[in-house]
Structures are given as structure tokens and as C-alpha cells.
Amino acid sequence: MRLLIIEDDRDVASYLAKAFSEVGHVADVAADGEDGLNLALEGSYDVLIVDRMLPKLDGLSVIGKLRAAAVATPALILSALGQVDDRVKGLRAGGDDYLAKPYAFSELLARVEVLARRRVGPGEETVYRVADLELDRLSHRVTRGKEEIVLQPREFRLLEYLMKHAGQVVTRTMLLENVWDYHFDPQTNVIDVHISRLRSKIDKGFSQPLLHTVRGAGYMVRDGAR
């Protein structure tokens, strides 16, 4: 995966570039908005990571100009302003995701991978399949093997999101944002409990677990046999 990091803080930028290369991605760095815009227009990147406050041209303008030039590369906005309305502004300007500083690298990585896959992945399928687990988005039926699994509406949406991003790490915050539409941090880790309930419904009694906990990052639905 090729990434472009547009970030004026040299330390942060080089830390990110190094961290991404350690997990097998290639990251270019631009130190201001204008350079970033030019690189993004020329190169073919899978995801752009754009700081909001940049010299010369601010992050939202960079994204706005890219979208105006019909460049649809997914963009993740990094910002020290983490409030809800700042998010909304960022997403309205054409950003695809928003992450407030300070963040955990695992969170950023998970979101970037989801964004990159969204671009190349197939369109919206009606049935998600992982191993013998099947989720039908139209009939709202979930089956594993021959057995039908009865889920609460929220459990269904939770599983739907996890299966949509099967094989990718999904963080707790991503779940809270996408499944519950909350952008705050519940003090206790309520998501873990929801996950363990879901796990007991889809994995209990089966030899092969599909819903995995990724330590220090989040969760992943994956066919363990492969």
C-alpha cells in the first residue's frame, strides 16, 4: 500500500513513515499543504493522511482541491481538534475519516487499511461470508454451517461491520463510531462486552473461532484456517 503523509511536524511524519514501513507499507511525506497537494495530484496513492493545520495550504483545502480535480483517493484527516463539529467539517470537506490527536498507531493503521480496502474492494455485497459464517444483509439472517443464529439488531450491525471488514483489524472506536454512531469515549470498555456476547453466539460450540481479539488494537473476523 502506498501512502502519502502530509504533516508539517517532522518528528510525527518520520515516526509515521517508519511505523507504516515496518508493517509493510510505503509512505511518502510532504511537509506542507502545497507540496502535499502536488504529490497527491501526481502520484498514485492508496490513502492520504492529512494533518489539518499545515503551512501554506491547510488540510481541508488540500482535500477540497483534490476533490475538485476529481482525485478520489481516500483521505484521513488528522487533527488536534477532536470535537464532533470539527469532525463534521472535515468529513464535509471531502475527508473520508477523521482521527483526533493524540492517537494510537494501531488505531491509525486500522483505519488506513479499511480506507484502502474500501477503494479496491468489491462493491456492496448483499451476503458476507467468512468460512462457514454467512450474513445476509437483505433478509437479516445469519447462519453458521447449517445453524441459524439469532442476533439482536445491534448485534447484527456489529457483526455486519466486522464481516464487511473481514481480515482487517477493527478498533473499538471504529465500532463505536460506525455501529453506535457515538463519537465519545465511554469510560468503561462497553464494546468488549458486546463483542464477547456476539462471540458466544457465533463461535460457541464451533471448533474454529472466527471472531478474534487483536491485542492492543481491536478485533478481527477472519477465517482462522487460512
Next chain:
Amino acid sequence: MTALAKLFRATAFRLTLVYLLVFALFAAFLLGYFALNTRRLITEEITSTVDAEITGLAEQYNQGGIRRLVFVIETRSRRPGSSLYLVTTPSGEGLAGNIGSLVPGVLAKPGWMETAYRRLEDPETAEHHALVRVLQLPGGFRLLVGRDLEERERLFDIIATAGRWSVAIVIILGVAGGVFVSKRVLNRVDAMTLTAQTIMAGDLSERLPIAGSGDELDRLASNLNAMLERIEALMRGLKEVSDNVAHDLRTPLTRLRNRAEEALRTSKDEPGYRSALEATIEESDGLIGTFNALLMIARAESGEARENMSEFDAAEVAQDVSELYEPLADTKGLALRVEATPAPVKGNRELVSQALANLVDNAIKYAEPQGHAANGTPAEIVVTAGSEGDRIKLAVRDGGPGIPEADREHVIERFVRLERSRTKPGSGLGLSLAAAVARLHGGELKLEDNAPGLKAVLDLPRFAA
């Protein structure tokens, strides 16, 4: 600025001056109009009298010749307050009349004119003015009849004097009134300015004086006072936050530092470093959480979040939040139940959700686990939503230890954690945030006794479509 210059700059004084000018002009105009009209009326009166007399005299002449005319004029001239008469021969010699001297040439032109003259009986007095008419009689005789204008001039003078005096009095009274009113206003404004200066110098507890008359200055002062109240509260909040931030972030920061130092000093191998680093990251995550909560509170309190207000049903928020926390309650052996009826509210849904989430989180955290209820049924947490008159209430009731009445106000403050809860995780900001969110929406957070347990109520204004 001298007192006089200040007075002249006062709005009240300037306004008075403008009014004064308008009134003085009006009075002058009125009196002038009156005087001119009176003068015109008198002139008309004189003209018609003179006309009547001259016609009568001309008739006498026509009937009885010059002798008769002379006789009549002699008679009339002697009456007191008589008109002015003069009859001359064609060569200009006076035959009869009561005029002693006349401006030369007056008799030459027949018709109306104003002229100076002296009476026959008192030639020493100053010349008087008269309105006269000259008529040429058949046979070359000339007849002059006129009336003295003294009376008219005197009346005009009286009116003019009255006019000057009244304008002068209007001006004097007006200026005095203006000075008086402006001084009163100026004194009050000066008092306000003085207070404002004290406030600017740093004493935020000062308040503007209120005269108690309920006038516009009082209204202004009381509104400014309300504003000061708010500013003072905000400043106090800010100071509290910075004090608390300094205090409460210092502790975990110190811990963080100590841990890193210790790892450097004692760890010999990779697993040692690794576990120290993991602990460090965990500690900093906690710090970030605290920091975010503080920012959120600050934002709610500054009213900045008001932009994102929309209408929604708090009952849905109660359902959603309960749904989020239900599994967690379940793992602790607590039953979480919702009783929600429609409760329309206008606000920031995200913030209200978070406030309620904090209350539920607290209830779960502090509730006694199962077995508290003697009969074996699990302890309950009830989340309710509903309208009561023009208020809506979002409440969380638990059967936990509750909060002693004396501490209830105290716990809403930032970072306050009661002694027995210090061992549990949490930043001590949950209730502060809930209270700040309630205030942002024009409501309040009430902590009540649920006997046993705590009843935390978000009391917000109901949205009426």
C-alpha cells in the same frame, strides 16, 4: 477632561440644546407672526378710517365748498385724539388743520404714504409718524387726512419685547434643565464607569450600582451585572480547571515518569522494558482520556457546542445508551431496565448521550453486585425518560450506596472523587461533564436519594414544536 467640557459632551446635554434651539425658533416664529399680523390689522383699520373720513370731507366740500370744509376740519381738529387734517390752497398755503409741519412734497402726490409730521398744538415734540392720504379736490385745493402710527408702533414694540424675553427665558430654563438632567445622567454614568474601571483592574466581584428606579440605565446596569456574573463564573471555572489540571494531571504524569525511570534503572532484558513501556502507554491513554473529558466540559460550558443543536427524542437516547450498557450491567449481575416515554428536547444529541452514558456508567460502577437484594433477584438500574410539564427528565436510578446528601453538590465539581471510590477506575469528571451538558441545555443535573441508592436526573427544558 474638565467638568464643563464633559457636560458639553454629554448626550443628554446635547439633546437638550437641540430641543432648545427648536423651541426657541418656534417661539420666535410664533411671536413674529403674531406681531406682523397685529400690525397689518391695525394698518387696515387706519386705512379704512382714513378712507371713510376723506370720503365724508370730500362730500362736505362738494356740497358746501371750501368754507364748509374748512369749518368742518377746524371743528374736528380740536377734538381730542382726532385724526390729522390739512387742507391747502392750490398754491400750497395751509387753510385749516392740525398739522404744524410736514415733510415737504407730501402734498404734491395724491394717494397713500407714510410720513413724519409735527402737530400744530405741540411743535416742540419730536416728529411722529403717520399714515396719510392726500386727495386733490376740484378747484385745486388739496386735502390730507391721516392717522398717527404711534399706537401701532407701541403695540408692535410690546410684542417684540415680550418675544425677546420669552425666548431668553426659554433658553435660560432650557440650558438649566439640560445641565440638571445631564448632570444626573452623568453622575450615574460616572459611577458606572468608575465601577467598570475597578472591574477592569481585576476585581470581578464588583457590580454596577442600580438606582432602583427601573429606568433604562437601571436595565442596562442589571444586564451588565448579569453578564459580569457569567464572566465571573466562567473565570472561576477556568481557574478551577487550571488548578485541577495542574493538580490532577501532575499525579499521573509523575507516575508515568517514575515508571519510565524505574524501567531504565532496573530492567535488564527486553520483557522488562516491554512491560514498562506497555504500562507507560496505558498510563498516557488514561491521561488523554482525562484531557479529552476536560476539553469536552470546557466546550460544553463555553456554550460553543450550541451550534450543533437539533431536535430529538430523549427517550431514544435513553434506549440507545441503555442498549450500549446492558451487556456490561449483565456481566456485573445487574439488571438494566428502560422506562421511556416521548421526551422531545432540542440539543446536542451526542453530548446528551454522553452525559447519560456517564450516569449509567457510574451506576454500574458503584452499584453493589448481585446478592445485595436479599431475595436473590439481581439489583436493578432503571433508566427513565419522560416529560413533566415543560421539562423533560432523563434519570438513572440505582440501588447502590448512593451519595451522602452533604457530598452531592461537591461530587459534581471536577475531579472530585469520594474516598471510597478512589480505588475504582475513572477520572472524576463524569458527573462534571453531565452537569455541564445539562447547563448548556438550560437545565441542571440533580442528585437525589433513591433510598437506597442514587437517583441522578438530567432535568432539561422540553422542546415544544
